[in-house]
Amino acid sequence: MLAYPFMQHAFAAGSLVALLASVTGWFMVLRRETFAGHTLSVMSFPGASGAALAGLPLASGYFVFCALGGLAIAAGGRRGAEQQSAAIGIVGAAGFALGFLFLSLYGGVLESLESLLFGSFLGITTDQVWTLAGIAAAVLAYFMLVGRPLLFGSVDELVARTRGVPVRALHTSFLVVLGLAVGATAQITGVLLVFALLVAPAAAAQRLTARVPLALALSLAIALAVTWGGLTLAYYTDRPVGFFVATLSFALYLAIRCLPKSSFATR
Amino acid sequence: MAAIELEDAAVARGGRTVWANANLAVEQGEFVAVLGPNGAGKSTLLEVLLGLLPSQRGRATVNGEVGYLPQRRSFDSSTRVRGVDIVRLGIDGARFGVPLPWRNPHAGRIAEAIRLVGAEPFASRAIGELSGGEQQRLLIAQALVGEPQLLFLDEPLDSLDLPNQLAVAALLDRICRERSLTILLVAHDVNPLLPHLDRVVYVAGGRVLSGRPEDVITTETLSDLYQAPVEVLRTSDGRLVVVGQPDVHTHHGHTH
Numbered sequence: 001m002l003a004y005p006f007m008q009h010a011f012a013a014g015s016l017v018a019l020l021a022s023v024t025g026w027f028m029v030l031r032r033e034t035f036a037g038h039t040l041s042v043m044s045f046p047g048a049s050g051a052a053l054a055g056l057p058l059a060s061g062y063f064v065f066c067a068l069g070g071l072a073i074a075a076g077g078r079r080g081a082e083q084q085s086a087a088i089g090i091v092g093a094a095g096f097a098l099g100f101l102f103l104s105l106y107g108g109v110l111e112s113l114e115s116l117l118f119g120s121f122l123g124i125t126t127d128q129v130w131t132l133a134g135i136a137a138a139v140l141a142y143f144m145l146v147g148r149p150l151l152f153g154s155v156d157e158l159v160a161r162t163r164g165v166p167v168r169a170l171h172t173s174f175l176v177v178l179g180l181a182v183g184a185t186a187q188i189t190g191v192l193l194v195f196a197l198l199v200a201p202a203a204a205a206q207r208l209t210a211r212v213p214l215a216l217a218l219s220l221a222i223a224l225a226v227t228w229g230g231l232t233l234a235y236y237t238d239r240p241v242g243f244f245v246a247t248l249s250f251a252l253y254l255a256i257r258c259l260p261k262s263s264f265a266t267r
Numbered sequence: 268m269a270a271i272e273l274e275d276a277a278v279a280r281g282g283r284t285v286w287a288n289a290n291l292a293v294e295q296g297e298f299v300a301v302l303g304p305n306g307a308g309k310s311t312l313l314e315v316l317l318g319l320l321p322s323q324r325g326r327a328t329v330n331g332e333v334g335y336l337p338q339r340r341s342f343d344s345s346t347r348v349r350g351v352d353i354v355r356l357g358i359d360g361a362r363f364g365v366p367l368p369w370r371n372p373h374a375g376r377i378a379e380a381i382r383l384v385g386a387e388p389f390a391s392r393a394i395g396e397l398s399g400g401e402q403q404r405l406l407i408a409q410a411l412v413g414e415p416q417l418l419f420l421d422e423p424l425d426s427l428d429l430p431n432q433l434a435v436a437a438l439l440d441r442i443c444r445e446r447s448l449t450i451l452l453v454a455h456d457v458n459p460l461l462p463h464l465d466r467v468v469y470v471a472g473g474r475v476l477s478g479r480p481e482d483v484i485t486t487e488t489l490s491d492l493y494q495a496p497v498e499v500l501r502t503s504d505g506r507l508v509v510v511g512q513p514d515v516h517t518h519h520g521h522t523h
Contacts, residue, residue, distance in 0.1 A: 030347070030348070060339065142364050143362055144364070144367070145364065148356075148359065148360060148366065149363060151356070151360070152360035155342070155346055155353065155356075156339075156342075156353070158339055159335075159337060162317075162335055163321075163360060163361045165361045194383045209347075210347045210348055210352075210392070210393035212348060213348070236268065262372070
């Protein structure tokens with residue numbers, strides 16, 4: 001299977017996406033910003049239709065619109081503030097509306113609408129893999145730089161602020177990074193299935209351990225396992241990769257939830 | 268040199284004077300409670316001393332490094348980060364960069380702070396799973412781990428049930444004596460703290476009044492401060508009990 005260049009590209013892109021999604025997703029789950037993550041995935045739709053209209057590669061539209069969506073949500077208010085969930089909902093609606101407008105201006109049907117929604121691993125180009133590698137490097141550098149104050153601000157915003165952590169700047173920058181990770185993930189799993197890689201591995205890892213470095217490593221391991229497994233199954237069965245990644249993720253999360261609590265509660 | 272000093276200090280918020288003519292001197296190693304009705308400016312006093320809010324007049328001085336525990340609610344039960352990691356954030360949580368997971372240069376200080384608050388049995392569990400009293404102990408350890416000379420706590424007893432209020436008050440008393448730490452604690456209800464206090468500061472009606480508990484905590488002084496009938500009783504074993512403080516309701520705090 002790996003003799004084919006298109007499968008090599010798929011595995012390379014899938015691995016980079018697993019890395020991005022698992023680490024960003026762990027912080028997203030910890031910060032309880034899954035609603036923001038979901039809305040950012042919706043921004044892939046205006047991203048893709050806008051890019052089609054402008055004649056640009058679809059992936060660039062994903063990244064630009066998802067990152068802009070992150071900025072818009074950050075402008076809507078502090079994390080956990082009452083008006084924030086309303087702001088997120090409005091950004092989502094505006095994103096859909098804009099995407100619909102772009103689509104009608106484009107005057108046609110997006111040929112890849114189904115893969116936009118449910119993901120695809122066919123036809124990933126070398127350029128796409130390099131773009132993903134660049135995004136992954138930037139996002140990892142971000143977490144290496146601010147991981148510790150971001151953790152502080154995520155679990156204990158009030159105390160972190162009194163200790164000099166720039167919580168507002170971290171909130172904004174994290175939402176932009178989340179947008180980039182969502183935009184990358186949507187290219188493999190599709191817009192509707194980003195949570196298969198963004199939430200399930202992180203949530204399963206958090207259930208297994210309360211040790212931060214170990215949880216991040218486990219989240220990555222789970223995300224890689226379901227991505228590689230999903231790609232392999234999709235290759236041999238000729239069924240959509242999004243289905244397999246989401247199903248494997250869900251099954252694994254369920255299995256971990258069913259483990260007796262005593263087997264990991266204090267680790 | 269006094270640990271905390273206010274000289275003719277005054278503070279305003281939104282153009283309105285919160286309190287004025289405040290004079291206060293706290294010696295190093297004293298356990299002090301800041302009391303008074305809601306909205307009278309107790310937390311404001313801490314903010315002035317922390318330098319978060321300027322004094323309009325006079326002087327406000329704090330000698331030494333301050334560990335600060337702001338008023339807060341408890342951690343969400345889904346927070347899957349170990350108590351010991353929460354304590355560590357008190358040392359290096361604001362620093363950029365990521366520590367190497369297999370090396371912890373602060374392990375000794377963290378263990379010491381956890382021992383001091385009696386949190387060893389549960390420090391390696393996820394903070395969200397712990398009771399309110401256990402979380403409060405770990406937060407005190409987090410404030411102490413930077414080895415400050417002063418500890419400011421804003422309503423640390425508020426979310427606790429009565430046994431935990433008594434236990435945390437006794438714990439703070441012990442740390443205060445062992446470390447010669449100056450503690451300034453904002454509270455609604457003076458009763459759980461009374462056996463431990465060296466000094467009380469009342470913030471009420473635009474005034475700040477301080478003194479030794481037996482001098483300030485009298486029926487006349489408190490009724491005057493609160494502008495409401497407050498009674499101070501002495502139990503058969505000589506302890507003081509304050510009855511009728513406004514804003515103090517029957518205890519309905521709970522642990523989970």
